[in-house]
Amino acid sequence: MSFLQLDDIVKKYPGAERPSVADFTLGIDQGEFVSLLGPSGCGKTTTLRMIAGLVEATSGRIHLDGKELTRTPVHQRGMGLVFQNYALFPHLNVARNVAFGLEMRRTSKAEAKRRVEEALDLVRLGHLSGRRIKQLSGGQQQRVALARALVIEPAVLLLDEPLSNLDAKLRDTMREEIRSIQRKLGITTVFVTHDQDEALAVSDRIVVMSEGVIEQVGTPEQIYEHPANRFVANFIGRANLFDAQITHTAGGVAELDVAGLGQMRAVDDQGAKGPATVLVRPHRMQVSKAAADDAHGTVETVVYVGDSIEYGVRVGDNTVSVQSVAGAAERLERGTTVRLSWQTEDALVLT
Amino acid sequence: MSAKTRSARLTVLGLTVPGLLGLAVSFVLPLAWLLRMSFNRGDSTGYIEETFTLDSYAQFVGDSYYWDMAWETTLLGLGVTVLTIVVSYPIALFLVRTESRFKGILVALAVAPLLTSSVVRTYGWLVLLGNQGVVNQALMGAGLVDQPLALINNRIGVYIALVEIMMPYMILCLLAGFGRFNQELEHAAQSLGANRWRTFWRIVWPLSMPGVLTGALLVFVLTISSFVTPRLVGGGKVFYLATEIYDQATATLNWPFAAAIAFILLALFAVVIVIYQRALRRIEAQ
Numbered sequence: 001m002s003f004l005q006l007d008d009i010v011k012k013y014p015g016a017e018r019p020s021v022a023d024f025t026l027g028i029d030q031g032e033f034v035s036l037l038g039p040s041g042c043g044k045t046t047t048l049r050m051i052a053g054l055v056e057a058t059s060g061r062i063h064l065d066g067k068e069l070t071r072t073p074v075h076q077r078g079m080g081l082v083f084q085n086y087a088l089f090p091h092l093n094v095a096r097n098v099a100f101g102l103e104m105r106r107t108s109k110a111e112a113k114r115r116v117e118e119a120l121d122l123v124r125l126g127h128l129s130g131r132r133i134k135q136l137s138g139g140q141q142q143r144v145a146l147a148r149a150l151v152i153e154p155a156v157l158l159l160d161e162p163l164s165n166l167d168a169k170l171r172d173t174m175r176e177e178i179r180s181i182q183r184k185l186g187i188t189t190v191f192v193t194h195d196q197d198e199a200l201a202v203s204d205r206i207v208v209m210s211e212g213v214i215e216q217v218g219t220p221e222q223i224y225e226h227p228a229n230r231f232v233a234n235f236i237g238r239a240n241l242f243d244a245q246i247t248h249t250a251g252g253v254a255e256l257d258v259a260g261l262g263q264m265r266a267v268d269d270q271g272a273k274g275p276a277t278v279l280v281r282p283h284r285m286q287v288s289k290a291a292a293d294d295a296h297g298t299v300e301t302v303v304y305v306g307d308s309i310e311y312g313v314r315v316g317d318n319t320v321s322v323q324s325v326a327g328a329a330e331r332l333e334r335g336t337t338v339r340l341s342w343q344t345e346d347a348l349v350l351t
Numbered sequence: 352m353s354a355k356t357r358s359a360r361l362t363v364l365g366l367t368v369p370g371l372l373g374l375a376v377s378f379v380l381p382l383a384w385l386l387r388m389s390f391n392r393g394d395s396t397g398y399i400e401e402t403f404t405l406d407s408y409a410q411f412v413g414d415s416y417y418w419d420m421a422w423e424t425t426l427l428g429l430g431v432t433v434l435t436i437v438v439s440y441p442i443a444l445f446l447v448r449t450e451s452r453f454k455g456i457l458v459a460l461a462v463a464p465l466l467t468s469s470v471v472r473t474y475g476w477l478v479l480l481g482n483q484g485v486v487n488q489a490l491m492g493a494g495l496v497d498q499p500l501a502l503i504n505n506r507i508g509v510y511i512a513l514v515e516i517m518m519p520y521m522i523l524c525l526l527a528g529f530g531r532f533n534q535e536l537e538h539a540a541q542s543l544g545a546n547r548w549r550t551f552w553r554i555v556w557p558l559s560m561p562g563v564l565t566g567a568l569l570v571f572v573l574t575i576s577s578f579v580t581p582r583l584v585g586g587g588k589v590f591y592l593a594t595e596i597y598d599q600a601t602a603t604l605n606w607p608f609a610a611a612i613a614f615i616l617l618a619l620f621a622v623v624i625v626i627y628q629r630a631l632r633r634i635e636a637q
């Protein structure tokens with residue numbers, strides 16, 4: 001059993017037709033940074049709140065460090081929560097916000113003062129301890145919220161889209177900061193986001209969810225390079241998915257008949273047979289000029305994005321995305337007839 | 352000053368002048384007239400001597416009967432205010448928290464009593480609280496009391512009726528004052544180790560203070576100036592400043608004395624408003 005263990009967690013809100021979270025089983029190790037990633041409404045917040053105790057699971061069990069806490073009330077779980085809107089107490093100043101959890105624990109005044117200072121220094125806000133919440137920027141409020149959750153030395157730190165209210169640049173800085181603080185304290189962390197870049201950048205492991213169920217659990221590399229299914233492939237990074245028919249498999253490589261492209265090869269871990277889907281990332285696709293009778297399709301859109309050029313190539317009814325490094329190859333014009341190809345190791349058969 | 356801000360100022364002026372004029376004519380002028388009247392000399396024959404004397408004020412200050420009355424009035428104001436907060440607060444909190452689709456309707460229901468005049472509602476209480484009223488019938492039916500409790504023609508009845516009449520005002524103020532509150536704050540407090548009780552006293556209550564204060568001010572002022580309810584439910588047996596003003600003006604016909612009491616009541620308002628301002632500034636400075 002892992003440090004934080006969720007077993008067969010189900011949440012069905014009263015009146016809802018389908019459960020918002022179903023059969024959710026996940027083990028999280030001590031000190032691990034795990035992201036819950038998925039589209040809006042897939043049940044990330046619900047799952048996080050069940051861990052926190054703010055939402056009661058319909059069924060299933062939660063264990064922390066071997067002790068069951070499924071029925072433990074919120075205020076006895078000792079988890080640090082950071083909310084999307086920060087939920088800072090507007091009538092208390094920065095230091096009193098951070099001190100709140102310690103006051104609830106009846107920590108002595110002197111020790112509380114020391115720990116509040118430490119926590120504020122950790123998030124680099126030591127100089128603002130006397131400020132009122134209203135007088136803080138979004139990024140500063142975020143840090144106060146983090147300090148307030150960390151100061152109680154929680155067993156688990158739970159973050160619900162903590163960065164979504166910040167502008168893009170600050171978001172990148174803050175996520176690095178959260179990650180480095182997390183490493184420094186070695187605190188077990190569950191981080192909810194619907195931003196794949198964020199999840200890929202900071203997580204030890206990512207849990208991809210859709211419609212209340214886990215689609216895949218894995219390291220960022222595993223999730224990106226070996227998505228378990230079409231949903232994950234589409235959700236993480238950009239993806240071209242081709243319908244294909246497997247004609248022959250040997251040594252982990254499948255020979256395929258790909259609709260619109262003809263005979264191709266792709267990596268096949270599972271030794272699948274019959275109809276399949278092939279995943280190729282746009283930057284792994286190659287495109288070259290070809291005579292009309294020999295071509296797979298026509299260049300439909302050309303978008304220059306600085307370091308690379310993105311082509312949209314029309315193949316039958318579908319549009320294939322190709323990303324090529326600018327300057328590396330001849331630039332293609334709209335309307336050019338082209339052939340598409342890929343290296344065998346860059347294509348993956350999905351089931 | 353740029354042209355823009357000057358025209359903005361003119362607009363503000365243009366928009367406020369009609370209201371200010373109305374206020375001057377309907378409020379300030381009568382008040383000035385009343386102030387002048389309080390310095391005349393009157394007697395119980397209704398004769399008013401145009402003069403400038405502090406006799407009426409002296410009569411009030413020199414008579415412990417009126418001091419008691421002022422004290423009872425203040426007590427009524429405070430008592431009704433506190434009781435109204437106590438009974439309205441849970442309702443307002445429920446209305447703020449509920450996720451029911453009928454929330455709008457529930458709020459409307461809570462303040463619906465405002466649609467009927469307080470005179471009508473006062474008669475309602477007379478019926479309910481009388482010796483043959485529902486309350487006494489129920490108590491006697493249940494065998495809790497042998498004789499009807501005296502719930503009207505005394506102070507108890509006045510308190511009960513006023514609290515009910517003031518509730519919608521208090522609920523409205525509380526609802527408006529909960530602006531900074533959201534349930535996520537309670538969740539945050541709980542996650543930090545606060546049980547329900549401490550969450551309430553440390554988070555919910557302080558955040559509702561602006562609404563509580565505004566409601567308290569409104570209810571206090573409405574209570575000590577209310578006349579119909581103390582008069583009818585009190586059955587002419589209990590006396591407050593407002594009822595005394597009426598008696599002096601209509602029964603005793605001593606208008607200067609009535610005017611003087613009116614200004615003493617006004618002074619009480621002023622004290623309360625100063626306290627309110629101080630308190631409000633203190634919460635906002637937090």
Ligand SMILES: Nc1ncnc2c1ncn2[C@@H]1O[C@H](COP(=O)(O)OP(=O)(O)OP(=O)(O)O)[C@@H](O)[C@H]1O
Pocket residue numbers: 013014016020038039040041042043044045046047194
């Ligand atoms: N209190 C509630 N009552 C009823 N249904 C709810 C409640 N909270 C959430 N849901 C439903 O449960 C599902 C999952 O919601 P949840 O908030 O967990 O999604 P999420 O993954 O956090 O989405 P987002 O990225 O938009 O925050 C949604 O379909 C939502 O409508």
Ligand SMILES: [Mg+2]
Pocket residue numbers: 044045046
């Ligand atoms: Mg959410």
